[in-house]
Amino acid sequence: MTSTRLTRLLSGPDGDSTPRLGYGADYNPEQWPREVWEEDVRLMREAGVTVVSVGIFSWARIQPAPDAWDFAWLDEVMDLLHQGGIGVDLATATASPPPWLTTAHPEILPVTATGETLWPGGRQHWRPTSPVFREYALRLVRTMAGRYAGHPALVAWHVSNELGCHNVYDYSDDAARAFRDWLRARYTTLDALNHAWGTAFWSQRYSDWEQILPPRLAASYPNPTQQLDFKRFSSDALKEYLRAERDVLREITPDVPVTTNFMVMGGTKGMNYPDWADEIDFVSNDHYVHPGPQDRDELSFSANLTSGIAGGRPWFLMEHSTSAVNWQPVNVAKRPGDLARDSLLHVAHGADAVCFFQWRQSAAGAEKYHSAMVPHVGEDSDLFRAVVALGDTLKTLAPVAGSEREAAPVGIVFDWESWWASEQDSHPTSLLDYRQEALDWYSALLALGVRADVVTTRTDLDRYQVLIAPVLHVVPADLAKELARYAENGGHLVTTYFSGIVDENDHIWLGGYPGALRDLLGIRIEEFGPLLAGDTVELDDATTGSLWTDRITVTDPETDVLAAYRTGVHAGRPAVTRRSTGSGSAAYVSTRLGTEGLTALLLRLLAPAGVESELPAPARGLVELTVRGGPGGRFLFLVNRTDRTVPLPGLAGEVLVGATGADGSPVLHPRDVAVLRQPTA
Known part of the structure; x- marks a missing residue:
């Protein structure tokens, strides 16, 4: 634009x-x-x-x-x-x-x-x-x-x-013809398509393009890469x-x-x-x-x-x-x-x-x-x-x-292909909710009063001191290299369970999980440990995990254990790890902690980067801060997340919208918004 x-x-x-x-x-x-x-x-x-x-x-x-x-x-x-x-x-x-x-x-x-x-x-x-x-x-x-x-x-x-x-x-004959054309453009040859789709499994090998259909209702689970490619095709159509x-x-x-x-x-x-x-x-x-x-x-x-x-x-x-x-x-x-x-x-x-x-x-x-x-x-x-x-x-x-958005200290990576692939059938659990996991991390940062941007993998990742990539399931080789470079150069990467598992063809990265990110994280996982609905595990930092656990083996002396499982089949084993690499780090969270658990953990994950709230103490967790900047100034938007009045002592700037208290500082009434203008630096 x-x-x-x-x-x-x-x-x-x-x-x-x-x-x-x-x-x-x-x-x-x-x-x-x-x-x-x-x-x-x-x-x-x-x-x-x-x-x-x-x-x-x-x-x-x-x-x-x-x-x-x-x-x-x-x-x-x-x-x-x-x-x-x-x-x-x-x-x-x-x-x-x-x-x-x-x-x-x-x-x-x-x-x-x-x-x-x-x-x-x-x-x-x-x-x-x-x-x-x-x-x-x-x-x-x-x-x-x-x-x-x-x-x-x-x-x-x-x-x-x-x-x-x-x-x-759409699964019509028009869609089938267009899907075949899209596949020809993507793979060029049937041999390349057969490799990408893993058609040696279940006798699915194609010998003619006309044999290929959209993933219509089938007797069993449709080919997973066929499903992923149909999602890509449908968006492209x-x-x-x-x-x-x-x-x-x-x-x-x-x-x-x-x-x-x-x-x-x-x-x-x-x-x-x-x-x-x-x-x-x-x-x-x-x-x-x-x-x-x-x-x-x-x-x-x-x-x-x-x-x-x-x-x-x-x-x-x-x-x-x-x-x-x-x-x-x-x-x-x-x-x-x-x-x-x-x-x-x-x-x-x-x-x-x-x-x-x-x-x-x-x-x-x-x-x-x-x-x-x-x-x-x-x-x-x-x-x-x-x-x-x-x-x-x-x-x-x-x-x-x-005015444009001013970069926050933290970036949360949201990746469409990981969203698509991580929630397909025939996986360790059908209870995984990719968007909810990303939202939980975002809510936890709001609860701490820390600004975060939600970004895609196309973004310049170096803008962020801390980069959180929850359930980054699809990791092509180039992205794996980029994340390793980011951490080596001083960035602090945080990722989670079911990340780094497959490449762009939905093929497993072999040699142990988390696959493409295994060496960067300094850990190795032999088998997933999904939890049944309603089951939980306790960690030794007083947080509670659900949905997922991993049997983690630390493989690098630079990898520290930040929290371990206190209960469950992996009791005594690592639950949260962080590996120092170059001038940065790479951390791994192996269970779903929810907003409350992530809020407690984030204080330790943000500390190496020196990231903390820019809000006055009385407003942290109650007020959301976002910043836009341009020739007209630096604009601070302060949004009351609560139904109570929140003072904002010490915040300087011209109040364009909102109320002020007796000392001239902004005050947010329930569900209110204040906008302050500061000079452009």
Whole structure:
């Protein structure tokens, strides 16, 4: 993403390039009668809205028949928004094909692993590899781009919507053909594929490309490398579709930035977003809170990871909710203060625009109980007043726009291929949760008041004094060398159980676990020791482990035992180790300790690097600190993680947002956020 392209998105309606943060929502005027539209623009201006996404699910309205087009309503909406000073992030409207298309061409519909067709009636009922769908979709994209290329309201293009949310895995004949083409490009020869897939096992050797299928429903466990490659292919197929739309848009409107909304949240793992990030002009993300004990930690983690995917540069929060959603088992409304805190936590982690789904709460359809900026009750509501207040806050924070994330002392590595591979079938345990393990480490650092960045393996690892790589299961030889170099040169690596086990082909690194990291860690493990659900082991540092244990043998005199098992079959043997190497170290944690156990352990793991909290003592564990920096200053975001008032003595800086105490220091009220500006060093 280039800063100039994001500037176009966030500039004023007259082209004013003064920095500002974007604010808005998905806007769906086609759901409402004409008389509502002018009222919408009036309320948008009152709320401080600067940008809206339009046309996301409008294909059937724009193109009611194969050779019929209806742009009159959209022309009018675009004109009204421009007159109101509101920019339009215009969607290509390809997210859900209209009934006439699926009736004429049912062959575009996705097929499940069990052979069932996903029929119309919901959304995203299309195959990413369907040439028929692509023909019709790109015709729509080209027509829209040609029509609105010069419209003054157009500030960005929004490709499709949440690509892969419902159709990432398609097992149709179209997908099978495309999968074979993808495999030919990856492996070139059948011999290379047979080696990578280990097809000598279970008589799976292929003698012709046409014999290869997606991993459809099988009599037993499908080939594990076939499964992993199908995940890679499925992400790539959607990426190729994204490129196809993007290329049409760039051909016709080269000066208009192009984005698509990622879903870095919860269990959305089918799309390898770090691999997609370079395909668009700026990263956008959707996020929704899942109620639970780590709900705001997860929000922070996801926003942080989005920043990591964006390379630390500003990004666009395309969707989140003002209050309740409609798709969880129980849809809990947000408490007072949550709307602002959730929004500003995204800004703290690099969002230069804050948008919601959606502007006006729907009266019909599957999402009619999903909250919006204007609720069913209307503008005379606490929720809309909170929306207006947030708009005012974002205006105050205009100097933050364009600033980038300042590197934290700790990096947490999040690796999509390890996520995919570590949770496949036929493993030592089916209870492993890759994302949860990473989140536990993040929550433990929050509990200590220590800043951390969530990064990918593409990041410059040398930026971090401590690098935590939980369940880094897939470790190609080049990555193993890079981690060893990092530690030798003074970095402090921490990794965990089930790390370093396989290469990029999902083949075991032989000679003992943890495989590719064995020599770096100075330990050797002969056999895994997964624990049954509910079973635990005690460590001699008073922490409790679950899920996993390892029978560790120390193989290097430079390896120290930081904690040992006190109970269980490995009682008396190492549980946590650290090996000195060069001017750094490499540590190994062989069991799942959870947030509480990791909080205790981290004090010892951070000590060699000299990393500690930058927060005043009363705020540690209660407040999250993130930092953005740029020409406008160094911006400290302080987010109250609690329902109590927290003083922040000794923190210097101009208070842009937040309250101050009698001594002039910032004070955080329950669920509050303060933003301080310090001079750039």
